[in-house]
Amino acid sequence: MISFIGAGKVGLALGLYFKKKGLKIGGYYSRTYKHAQVAANKTDSKAFASIEALMQHSTMVWITASDDALSLLANQIAQLEIPQQIEAFVHTSGVHSSKVLQPINDKGFRTYCAHPLMAFADAEKSVEQLDGAYFSIETPVEEQTESNYCLTRLFEKTGNNTLQIDSNKKELYHCAASVLSNYMVTLLNMAYEIFAETGMSKSEIKKATAPLLASTLNNISNNENISDALTGAIKRGDASTVAKHIEALERYMPNKKAAYIELGRATMAMLQDYKLKDTLR
Numbered sequence: 652m653i654s655f656i657g658a659g660k661v662g663l664a665l666g667l668y669f670k671k672k673g674l675k676i677g678g679y680y681s682r683t684y685k686h687a688q689v690a691a692n693k694t695d696s697k698a699f700a701s702i703e704a705l706m707q708h709s710t711m712v713w714i715t716a717s718d719d720a721l722s723l724l725a726n727q728i729a730q731l732e733i734p735q736q737i738e739a740f741v742h743t744s745g746v747h748s749s750k751v752l753q754p755i756n757d758k759g760f761r762t763y764c765a766h767p768l769m770a771f772a773d774a775e776k777s778v779e780q781l782d783g784a785y786f787s788i789e790t791p792v793e794e795q796t797e798s799n800y801c802l803t804r805l806f807e808k809t810g811n812n813t814l815q816i817d818s819n820k821k822e823l824y825h826c827a828a829s830v831l832s833n834y835m836v837t838l839l840n841m842a843y844e845i846f847a848e849t850g851m852s853k854s855e856i857k858k859a860t861a862p863l864l865a866s867t868l869n870n871i872s873n874n875e876n877i878s879d880a881l882t883g884a885i886k887r888g889d890a891s892t893v894a895k896h897i898e899a900l901e902r903y904m905p906n907k908k909a910a911y912i913e914l915g916r917a918t919m920a921m922l923q924d925y926k927l928k929d930t931l932r
Contacts (some may be wrong), residue, residue, distance in 0.1 A: 652677040654709035656702060656724060658690035661743055662715030665767075666779040671778060672809040680705040686736040702727065704779035706734050711805075714742040714752075739801055741765050746791060746825035748818045764789055764821075767801055768814070770832045782897070786811055789818040838914075839864075841907060848903055878921050885918045888926045907920045 653669055653676035662679065670676050678697030681687040689699035699705040706712060706728075716724055721742055728740070739761040740752055752762035771777045771786045786804050806813050816824050835895040846856045870880035883893040893915065900908040915931040 652708060652710045653713060653794035654696075654699075654705050655679045655690070655713050655715050656705065656715075657681060657717075657720075658683075658686040659715065659717075660771050660774045660777065662713070662762055663690045663693060663774040664712060664771060664781065665715065665743070666690060666696070667774065667778045668781040669809065670674075670694050674808065677708045677710075678705060703731055706731070706737060709734075710736055710738050712737060712740045714740060718746055721747055725752045729758050733758060733760055733845075739763055741802070743767065745787075746822055748821040750818070761801060763802055765813075766824075768828060782810070784811060785814050787814045787816050787824065789816045789821060797914070799834045802865045841910060843909060845900075845904060881918065881922065885915055885927060886922065886924075888924065890927055892929045893927055893930050 652675045653666075655666055656679075658679040658681040666676050666679070676694045676696040678699055679687040679690040679694075680699045680702050681690070684698065684700060690696075690701055691698040697708065699708070714721065714724055721744060723900070733755070737760060740755050741763045742749070742752060744751070745763065745766045749756075749762050749764045756762040764787075766787045766905045767781065768787055769777070769780055786802075786806060803813055842860070843853070843856050846860065847853055851859065867880065869879055870882075874880050884896070896911065897908060900911055912931050915927070919925050919927060919931065
């Protein structure tokens with residue numbers, strides 16, 4: 652019986668997903684009881700007014716609260732009488748390791764982290780995306796065997812793949828996920844703004860550039876080395892074209908020039924080809 656402390660979009664999405672996969676959902680606890688009721692109604696489970704009540708009806712507790720709340724919750728739970736039938740406590744933070752739940756572990760209960768490597772938007776829509784999501788698992792080295800058994804057993808039922816990551820480098824892992832998810836949006840916004848400066852209407856830009864973006868992602872998927880997916884002036888070493896880009900940005904959008912040059916330098920480093928270093932200085 653899986654229950655959730657935290658009834659936001661991640662907790663609700665996971666509850667709906669686990670239920671879809673045939674797992675039993677115990678219910679939800681939230682600081683705002685109404686939120687627990689909404690999540691419980693959608694998963695045909697129970698809303699609990701306290702963490703104590705939730706634990707009495709659970710064999711696995713997922714803590715899907717905010718990152719900042721995890722330490723406080725761990726201390727709060729550790730001060731309670733934890734029922735012996737609970738097999739594990741699992742948090743879903745991308746930046747915190749399982750060590751944030753150490754007070755619970757000190758009470759003799761297994762604690763883990765399983766971070767779904769995807770961006771959550773609407774909970775119901777996220778359920779479909781979870782089908783193909785990888786879950787990143789990390790535990791101290793001495794517990795890796797137990798961890799793999801406990802959590803991979805769960806994900807074998809759901810059909811999800813898992814990734815084992817270094818517990819001591821969890822912040823770096825989350826940084827990488829943030830760069831991929833959030834900064835990709837920032838980069839797209841930069842490109843859209845440059846397109847808009849040329850006279851393209853904002854309503855056209857997304858549709859017009861979608862095939863280019865799709866073909867780029869396809870090239871990344873189909874090449875073993877990500878650098879092999881590159882096309883364009885920097886890969887060709889076309890200094891005159893890159894110089895024209897920089898001149899145009901300086902003339903029309905000078906606030907974009909520095910970002911373009913830094914991205915160009917990063918692209919040269921990826922290619923290990925520095926023939927344009929003078930152009931991108």
